[in-house]
Amino acid sequence: MSGLVVGYGSPDPLKIEEMFKKINYRGPYVSGISTNKQVMLAQNYLKADCPMANPDRDKVPVTSSGNGVWQICYDGQMGNQKELAKAHGLSNGPFQEERLVLHLHQEHGSDMCEYLDDAIFAFVISNGDEIFAARDLLGIKTLFYGRRDNTLYLATELKSLAAVTDDVNEFPPGHYMDGSGNLTRFAELPKTPPEHLHSDLNQMVEDIRDIIQRSLQSRVDFTVETGGLLSGGMDSSVINYLASQLYKEKFGNDAQLKTFAVGVGESEDIETARIMAKQIDSDHHELIVDLDQILAVLPEVIYFLESFDPSLVRGSVSNYLISKYARERGIDLLLSGEGGDEIFCGYIYLKDFPAEELFARQMECVGFLHNNASLRLDRMNHCNSVRVVAPLISGELFRYTLAIPAEYKQKPVGNEKVEKWILRKALQP
Template identity: 35%
Template sequence: MGGIVAVTGRLPAEKMIQVLESMTHRGPDEGDDVVLGAFHLGHRRLSIMGVHNGKQPIANDDRTKWIVIDGVIYNYQALKRELPDTTKYITESDSEVPLKLYEQEGPSAVKRLNGAFAFVIVDSEQKTFMAARDTLGSKPLYYGENKDEEVVFASELKTLYLVTTDVHEFPPGHYYTPEEGFVEYHRIRQPGENHIFPASELPQMMKGIRQSLNKAVEKMMMADVEVGVLLSGGLDSSLIAMLAQERRKTKKPLKSFCVGSADSEDVRRAREVAEEIGTEHYEYIYTEQELIDQLPEVIYHLESFDASLVRSAIPTYFVSKLAAKHVKVILSGEGADELYSGYDYLKGIKDTHKLNEELLRIINTLHNINSQRTDRMSMAHSLELRTPFLDLDMITYAMKIPAELKLKDDQIEKWVLRQAYGGDLADNIIWRDKAEFSEGSGALDILETYAEKQYGEQEVEEANQENEWVRSKQELLYYQIFKRYFPNRSILSAVGHWATS
């Protein structure tokens, strides 16, 4: 994990220092850079795997090929077993495996990686390189050209802007080489009609859901450091917390974390769940003023002004800050709504094909919406956040479940997921109504009240002429803060939006 930068040229030493410092929050443990003739690589590391032996950039045996990577490769041990026995490793980290695969198979080897990642590999001998990003875009990557027409890659927009004003988001599920350009190597797609499970096979589907989610949680607990869980008290986070508690590596209880305002629903519900499953629970109660004071910091790290994203980012920011005091990796219940139709506006879609179309649209846009929020808010506090519901095998299985079992009687969202775990947790947890994270944590009311006092309707109308996504006083509040940190309008093309914001 960490922050990466790669240039098809060379940055002045002072500039590289500035660039790496801008990503210290992504990797506070160690950092370094290397000049390789036609390339310059830099990295800041958050050590999760191979804690004492995984510094980057990492080189191959003859030091002609190098990698900088942000993320985790969950199947790295299996891939190691498939590589030749003569393969030599200089680290104990999963981060070295993509480099070894590249040496054996070239850029297409990225198809074999299972994880959340963004990386750049350079070949100084052949004067070429490749860049790649995981299927869902769980880890960020941006690129652009500087005034010398050199290509620059970076983990965050704020870092890229230190080198160029030409900024673009690297597309998820793609790799890039100068020879091939952008190549889409994987995308989540609709299952064929003959692959949709019959509704009559409900018991088998419930078993399949449990097996898929159990494996995903176990996979994402892979770490050489302690792993905790975000616990809002809702269905999704409660299931992940329960499964993680059962699969923890030590006899000590799993640590769970929740934040909210003094009278927030999330805080009360999370306490109930923590007591039932036996986690070591931590909570933080933020004040109204504290929430308002931290808003600029949240937007700076989020690199977005989208209203829905900012609202949900605030509690994510605070809970990540709390968790980072105790663990370096955290599991989250993010993604269940996208797989099991957890949003209200989906309740009228009864056709499985049409429902899957919309669910896949959401999943394939997570990279600059919810995945951006979870990555930026956790990494703002040097914390790695993982999402078991968004495991690719879990997604593939969930897409085969018919709409009628996800939306029972058009009323109960995520019905089949609730049914699959009925009896594992108390009914008031399994059947709890869904609430927006910002609503359950108490942030929504505070933000609406504050924004209402800051602007008049005329100011909103004028701002809307400048940017169509500014349609309310709350959105104007976020946009004004955003522009202070990111005044160049070239950034707007990299800002994702919820269609229902």
């Protein structure tokens, strides 16, 4: 999860450098700028983005070894990377995901996006004469574009574009852009639920548990200093519980995953996170803050978040503070439980809707994810040079849960409904 800046047409090198400096915190480990004909590409990475890379040897943007010279600026993460690499004969090594995306583009052109159905991504590919850019269906990875002086600019963050043009647009999720600057939709959220896979509740529960474990294992290997964001809520507890098990399997039963919680005074969240940390035997760290500390960081939070939305800003402050706290203690990668409320209908207000309307309301939540929780998650961690992984935001899990009946997501129990009921069921001892 890195940063990119691209200019296509007649890009000004000084402008590209100015844009790139705006997001240097997204990748102080490996970075580079490349010029090829009418295209300039700038890319940076965190250490956790490319732990196998050698900054003195491996140059970026990554270049293809196939027909012609194609380069890629990439910000993303694949859940099915190993399977795709094996199927297409790609060797292991640094920047495998980037090499895989380049290969898929050469093999399939714009149809390549069909193969990235278990990935979050925003990327730009170019051979110097043309470009191809795309953003994942849920818009988990950010991308913006704008024009000035017959040049198309693309960047991970708004602040980069604002440095060179007033023409700033969000690159829409589920779309790709060709060299003419035309946007084409390659995928969209479903309007109606798919047919149920089966009616066996026990099988659903087992499948959900397996998919979440598989998602975690395919995205995290603990090769860099890894910790978990533990709010005390259900989703973060699930992820940290499973991650702690994997951590002990790899390093021994006495090994403890580092977990991090933030709160004001002895808040309920702090207490709940403390109980969960003890339960999973983690090396738990707490950051207790007061109102003055919160107010002091508001300007920074808004700058990095690029939003004035009150609820989004409010939720981002704690994420910013705990990410900074974890980074100061050597953490390169943080695990998050984000996505659970959207995938499993965890928002309390969804209880107000009848079962037949729940799917449509859930898709509204999912459609807003890129401008809400995932934006907060991306910006508040990357501004502290920390990679963040949210295993519940998985293409495989998303597609599977679409077919789960509404009554298993919001389970009627007496006169109430239990939110995320099937997730609770899946993680019961």
